[in-house]
Amino acid sequence: MNRDEALELVKSRVENKNLVKHMLSCEACMRGMAKRFNENEEEWGLAGLLHDLDYPETVNDPAKHGYVTVEMLRERKVNEKILDAILAHPGHKKPETLMEKSLYSVDPLTGLIVAAVLMHPEKKISYADTEFIMRRFKERRFAAGANRDQIAAISETGVSLEEFVGICVQSMKEIAAELGL
């Protein structure tokens, strides 16, 4: 599956524009992390772009979240490495590979970054930097739904939390227009 096919699939199944933006954010961050690790940007991007594909139908049944996506993508012959990362993101398997660990931590970080940008008077990601996001990270009550332990687990990959935040902020800045931020 190439990127255009993946985006078409996302748009055909996910009506909620904010959820599509979330998936685009995760795609951008995963590509940024792939570059950092010298890994395959296309594959990592697909893991980010597709990871919440089944959200509309599993929102009330979180035990199925991820499994439904994997079934859909397996029929379309998507690489099993990507499917494993998608299964690991809601905790159906322990994140082990760099791709799995990255998606696991990217997912909540994108939400924290968006929440932080929206509290800034300009509401523009161009004003955000690592320091700004790290301050919000440390305010545990701010965007409390963004699981800090899950974000901080990125350090298991050998990349520090600060570097990770910097890569993700930069990656999301590159698609600011698409995100409306």
Ligand SMILES: [Fe+2]
């Ligand atoms: Fe997600």
